[in-house]
Amino acid sequence: MTQSRPGNAYFPHIDGLRGVAILAVLLFHLDIALFSGGFIGVDVFFVISGFLITSHIRNLIEKDRFSLADFYVRRARRLLPALLFTLALTLIAGCILFSASQLEALGNSALQALFSVANIFLWLESGYFGTDAAMKPLLHMWSLSVEEQFYLVWPFYLLFFARRWSIAVLIIPGAISLVCAQYWLLHDSSMVFFMMPFRICEFALGAMAFYLYQSQIKTRALREGVSLIALALILTPVFIYQKDTLFPGLSAMIPALGTALLIHSTANTSTARLLGSSLPRFTGLISYSAYLLHWPLIVIYKYAFFPVLTWTAQLSIAVLSFGGGYLMYRFVETPFRKKSGHHFKISGKTLALTLLLSAGIITASSLIIIQSDGWPSRFGANQFTQEKIEEGMGDRFRLLSRLCKTRASDNCQVPSPDKTNNVLIMGDSHAPDALNMFLTAFPEKHYVMDTLPGGCPPLIAEDQSLLSPQHPDRQKCIDHNRKILSADYLKDFDQVIISVYFDWYRAENLAKTLEAIEALSDANIIVLGNYIVLNRGMAELVNQQIDIRQSQEFIKSFALYEQELKTLPSDRVVFISKKALLCDGDDIGSCRLFFNNKPFSWDEHHLSLQTGIYLGQKLKERYPEFPVPARPH
Template structure:
């Protein structure tokens, strides 16, 4: 295969935005498209190699897998194994368990499936997962397993239809991706069926170029003179357009862009145009062929492998936040390690390791087994809680798993779907209904621990990210239209139950109200843009309150606890892990001025005179003039950046008699409203 330096330059254009994007430097909001650039390049290179060898009658499946093993596995083993000591030292048991699972995912080429399954609302923060980026390697590895036999079969039995069949497959995959971007966005992001079209585009480019070169060679034999697929002027224009499309995606896309979807065609077509047209005779080809870009491209695979572990472990160790200067130092370290890995591992494995193919393949299997076994042990043993932290305490003493345990309220059964399960009520005739999303769930311990709860029975209706508002739901890139319809249906079922049950006196509602700053979808199928959200949410929330009163119940809204946006639980845990110990709650407390702008918007919305129901603010119980508490003694208030922990919620309830305060506020509002009218 003829070497094209501009392809290595294109690899540099792919890896640099990804690294800067993951460094949270806000320079390139669409830097994640670098992965899509890699997919197209991979589809092109793999197909070029396989197709050329098939035409020449010398393709060997075993030789193909040997080359892939030499190319991918040695550096992957080095980086995966290098992560283990830092994970052992710094990760609390639930994090180490997740990390161990990711090692198993690496060893079985299923990282993308693992991270898809872990991508729910209550999943651990993605930025703390050192091997999260291996999902894209798993997509490619699955492609390598399935694609060569398929291509070989098509070439042998349907050679004339090969291009058409691959085109049709890519089109189907693209259609699936666009549909799933709203219906199943998480699966769409991680899984091969909706990513395959990007690799397929690269494959089509490879087949087209091979056939054009073959046709040109044939023409030369009879005196014709054309080895180039396009004229010089067309190649120049195509290369400029291609680079422009990639640049547009990198700078204009952001986390709200449905991905992958039809929008992904922009960078993918850009890459295809460059591969098709921008050879070393063109301006873009020469630009991408610059030595500095080619150099970065050559080490891009190792750079991609190193950057995420460095960033993730920095976030774990510097739990109060990673300064920009540290990120820049880590970026430099990424490329230093990448160069050393390329020089000492990649090049020898690919070019100098003279071993028979059976030994290469058996060594690859042995390495995968070793990584998988190490990961399996950490996974089965629950993250090895008996390890000692740098502070000298064992992780079982720190008990971080309990501190960060998801707070589903009365039971995990009460999350996600409408249920009348006995686990989601405390009596047959509940007088208090708790309704909302995860910020309603985490109130249950506070309410049931309140002094006023001794003679009160509760029932819980909760669904994550589903605000307690009839006929309206959030819709965004993570939660598509199908999810929104499910939220509206859930609240409709709550509505019906409320009509039919006379025992309920109070309806306690809660949500962080992210719906006021997102697109919304109503039960009539109308989509309301973010600019209209506050007004439509206020209107629907007041209609909901009016309806609750019309069926003889009293509504009251509990505002979410104050938050800064930082993971307050990790701050408390970090102090324990790294040696601060007692008094950790003091260093993790925060002032009212540090409260996030997003929380301030929600507070302003809920305390607006336009809202027609009583509102109780948890700030009144968590904050004073000196600041807001993240922990009291050894009890952490929060389990993450905003949800109350089990113990923290119960503590708030006991100290503030929260249920009594909520009922008093609801009754007072009802009396004032009657007096006013």
Template structure:
């Protein structure tokens, strides 16, 4: 297609919004809409390229033209992407923990296979690494686009063989786009994560761009102010939206429509024609590729001067993007996967296999824990299994209902000897310690669910089954009358004042002993990562305690303690047991080597759980 400066300028706007958003520039809290603008641009360009191929090809030559289309897309996307993967693998050797390095290898392989959107959707569980720590998370959009590139030629070719004119392409595009939009809105309400990552729920955004192509004609009538209206819609969307907005959803129509209006207007005004805007637009792909790993690295390093680090991150993004564009993107247009030289084509495949092989090697080596000093290396090998929580059986996943509780009660003795463990994952992490130290004359019943605190009558927005789970537990208490109930949760995430209603209910039902566990230490990063990175720069013994990476939760601790005093129930201060003024315990020394007190940012290891239960003296 003919190069259009206005579209190149729109690319600059899109990538600028995305970069500002990911570097946490407050005014552009909705900068993520830049990705949606990119989708519209892609749909417009791809429809144009494919339409010309259809109109200029016969039934015999069309398959070859479609293959050439795929190769051209690979030539555009892969070279800079391979460079990014290589650099992250090399740099990750020096500052990523084994778990993070292994996760990076997974991300590299799924990125090169263009299904990272599905991979990140599967990784979006309650205990998964924060998205802020996934170096290649932004490649989900590349995978969505590539999957769209696969489907669009097939759709347009099928329509073309049925009716060889653009009107039928327009009709098919409208039908597919409306279907995708309806599916997106449905999925946004039922499975928002799937709506975000799914190609089928995002296809309408790209098809909106395709629709603009079919509506555009050489003699189209200019609509005065259309481009300006589009840019104003994009700017207001970027300012007014934020990460808590349901996305994608019905409101996604506004930035998509805005991008479509700008492309349709074919204007080349001050909005898009400036030299700086054109410069950024030409490098928009490389800027997009490099900005996110740099933003993640800043969060992983956790610098004291965040403002300075952010400025440095943006500057480095521009530097890396310039190198990537000048040395890789421009040269690859002719050198990578050349269509008329078979040997050169095969040689061009070597970098793909090389980078993929690096990912496989890292996976096989389990992230290379031996990069670290001996004691830290032993710590890196620690593995935690959710089976210790009785995951999916007595610890419900977000999608499970109370009906999934199975064999969670042991009622062989009298009800007076039964202990009920009730709460979210911070109750579940007590189970290994309770089980190990449980007196012989007591039984344990466990009803725990992720993100579901033991607060009767409270609705948790992102845990639609929580209210019913707690109602089920309340009914079980009325029916079975346990002699003792242990309550625990990550209280700071909820309206913990509602704990009063749960305590009133338990006391009204005659529960003789109620124990509430206070907040556990919360680390700003995965504890083992903190310790391992410290060992990379300081080859000494592991620190017994650490306080610089703790998140202050004193208000919650004091509030829960006060409520328990009001109701005369037992309170266990987890922090008093695990922490001192010098910080909180980082690891326990066992016969099998050091074990971290937390296996992620907040959940106790089984060994730390046992240590806590012993020192809490709840069974004395």
């Protein structure tokens, strides 16, 4: 993703490495299961950047010719034309195809990418592997933001140590970065994934490959062996890493080390000559443009045509990515970098004017899109804007907020002295749905909803391994479950309601939790089933005028594990089916999808406030008294 000519040297095998990296990323993003760890291609790019940028800066420092202004102009020539062109194309496509909410989100993403802060906002908003993130056409700009942030600090660091140049200058920041990354992975894996300081260890490995470049392995056979091992270190993670691999940190060091070793092996090995041959080298040359184009193409296809990539779609997107990548490399990248003699064909003044004008147009367009709430009038019909969707999601907590205001205690999640009136709502981000439902049906009860924000169902100790290493609150979830699944905590409650999102958390995991609660407490338990789970937000589907009853490919699950939950082996457990309350039969066509003109969910599966209230009303009809199962005799 950076230039391949440090000083006057050219390394064909580095361009070949870029070709391997972009193929890995593309095949991973095309949802080809064999390449489940293809995301490590980005780490290969980072190591290459560390090598080339460090070599470029050091060569010029040693010749007393390094200029910060010249360095950043060269970076602008290399990165900005293709970036601005991609942003413009994506915005145009978004204006034609995207709904108001999706276009508004795209406008925000374009600004974040333009100002090199996409990684920061993605960390704050969601994870790389999340459903919401997967529908962002500019999601991949996070890596470019990381590189650009690295370029802001690394030249100053190397200049500071210009006269104290040693391997320690590179090892120390790399080691600090790696230790911090590995430590924070257990606390906030999303931050480690997206934030530049935790990636310095990868750039530093590339810099060390440059420092040690003159210390070549003398024995040819050993050099050949090292290059083969290096290639294996890069390729093996592509096939064995998964989305839930604890990453980056130490696991990222395997492909990063392989990249550094392969760079260091020079072109005098069979592996390097293979990588430097025509096809890998050509793929590497167009890799930056192909990288920029491939992800918007994938998202646009999934949005406009089909949520799952067919093999014909995968092939078409691959061809368009590389074909479009070549055209962009040839007609956008190259003109701004090509020299005529000792001077660039496009002068510095023309470059500055072109880039400033383009950036200004993109900034203005993005701001207009955001200000107009995504330009909903394009479609003539009413659209759910991003503001309406966020308002709807926030409404889920309205009854909880009202409940807290009526209680004298500063902490509204404190049980009352009357144990028989206390109801504990246990669950994950679906717990507010249960509160809306039961508070509507039985407002006289004292509800306590002690949950984490999301993704943390009630797990006994032996099931805590189900929590992905990438879970942003993994340790908090473990500590939370240790607290609530204890006799001391449960003793204050006569009723426990469990409302969770069933997916990786299965009915069998719930059965173990129920067993633990029954052993720790004499409380009776109510379990709520799932309703409809989508692979795209319901509000967004309404904006696209997609009826999920006709287009069931957008349905991920419907009343998942219903049969298993109906037969839970306990006299103290009652199962309440949302499907039975909201549908007239087993077919999804008999189910209600709107309540007071609001969708049953604003996103993929969390129930809207209106749905929760309706469920409460139906529950009250079915159970005039609080639905307590008979205690075992």
